[in-house]
Amino acid sequence: MPVYLIFVVLMLAMSIGTYHYNKILSFIEIGVSIIAFTVVLLFTVNFKKYVKSVVTEALDASFDVNEKSIEQLRLPVAVVGEYGEILFCNTRFRKTFSTDSEPENDKIFPYISDNDLSYVARIDSLETEYKDRKFTVYSRRVGSGLMLLYVDNTFYKNIAKEYNKTKKSVAMIVFDNPEDFSSDADPEGETSRITAERYLYRWAEKHNTLLRKLSDGKFIAIFDDEILQKQIEKRFKILDRIRTVTVASRPVTVSIGIGRDCATLTESSKEAKRALDMAQGRGGDQVAVLSKGEYKFFGGVSKSVEKTTKVRVRVISESIREAIEKADKVLIMGHRFSDLDCIGSAAGVYAVVTKKFKKSAYIVTDVERSMAKPMIETLANDNYNVFLSSDRAFSHTGEKTLCFIVDTHSPDFVESEKIYKNCGNVIIIDHHRKMVNFIDKASVFFHEPSASSCSELVTELVEYLGDDVISRLEAEALLAGIMLDTKNFVVNVGSRTFEAAAYLRKKGADTVAVRDVFANSLENYRDKSRLVASAQIYHHCAIAVQEEPIPNSRIVCAQAADDLLTIQDSYASFVISTLDLHTVNISARSFGKINVQLIMERLGGGGHQTMAATQLVGVSLSEAKEQLIEVIREFTE
16 A cells, blocks of 8 residues: 555656646646546555455354454464465464564465465365474355464374374285195205295395294284385385296295284284285285275286196085075176177086086076177077076076176176176186176185186086086087187196196087187178287387277277287287277287286276276277376386
8 A cells, every 4th residue: 555655646746747848748647646546545445344354254253252353362363365365363373384574465375285275165174284383274264265273283193193104014925826835846846935935034024024924835924004105115026026936937926915004903914814815816926905995906917826726626616516506596697798708608607507406597698799699609509598688687586596607706897787686696707817896795706817717617617516517519618718718728828728628628629610619700800900900019019999980899809909919029919999989998918928907907997917908988099099008108117
């Protein structure tokens, strides 16, 4: 106000001085000066009214009804205008934040950690810091401004910080391949075990961690949260250190499950066990941290370690036998857009249920949308009329109905969620790496991420449940499933894979007939070739985009993804296509050097280390490609 008044006085003086030279110009200048003075006066009066109204409302909305004024409040208080200017503050605010100057007319933002004023108005409280002191700020709307009350809780927050730093977390650690240490194939297995354990003990000692051995290949560790946070930042380099040890020509790997942010050590150990199950279910060689119901994963770069013993298969087969005997009906269901592995494993389960246990059974799938339609037609021509749509199959659900879910364990991918939820019992058979969102209703969860395919697992179950029930067609369906997921016995193949294939061959599976299932039409071959030719290489990843709609899009894109792996310098392949008007599908393949499951998980999908996919809703093909490239860049870095 004083500055404006000085300008007005100077303008009047200049106007009077002009009178001696030009009377008309002088009168004009006097008029402008009067108008300027009036405008300034009106703005000043209105501003005073605005300040008075805000401060008055702040008094009326006082946090303590017994206080007569803001000055008497025992905590720092500031009344802030709509643009963040401090209109009024009490003495405690001045002493706390501005001892050298008057804070009125200053901006409030340095005292609310530069947060937007509208954001502060929307929330109940805000945590902020100023010059090493910590405050909780409570806000209240007063007219067009805000009244802010500051509670200094530096002491308590420092105590809480120290408490959280020293809060204990429990870790469960297991070797993924302990049987190799005593294997006759490697006489130096004991030396490898001692070396790997020594690395663990050195790691624990270096990071001030309590580590104790529970049994062969199993350990428990307890450490402070501050140490755990440092390990997370370093992404648990102990995994890489352990992997340098080899036994039976394979790297030694460990799985670690950690329960974090738990009230007691007992609760933390339970969460650690859950996290360990998740780490092993995803193929091992990784750390799973479970904190308040959310998982974080680190590692997972190695191929799953194949289990050489079939003891677990025999135990699970007995549980499955009991479940089938108790059921009246059986429904067998896989994932949406079923493939040869899904249909083959379903056919194997169907053979056991109907021929060995004489139970009524149906396979639930959408035949028209299936990627294994030739195999379904081949089975149907042999009076195999057991395929039902999910709508028709729902009438067979009930308390006495047993539902087999094969080749998936995610409720997001299963053919029909309402079917398994309406069945009295659920059994899951799957080989994909475990996802956080899995079906937890199952009484039997036969999950082996080291297996090449679900068909391999079902074949091993058939050997225990009904060795004499598999027909030639069913054996060929199972063999086709194995060949699909192993890319003709190239990817993710172990000794048990060949044992299963040999068993199916003994049951009459004709490899030439199976090969015919993979036969491609000329039009599909042309579409696939154009798609492969359009690919680009980015960070050793071949990326192709299906710009134009083509028939049998899912089949062609899956085949193109397989072919892109044969390109030099390509460790993984991704084919982006339109699933419908609102959904984009990404098919991912790998020979194992790049874990495509981890990449697809970051985009909301999942799958296996060498075969995965995801669906993106509400994005264009170009946007989906940009998202994929960004995730690949982050993953490779």
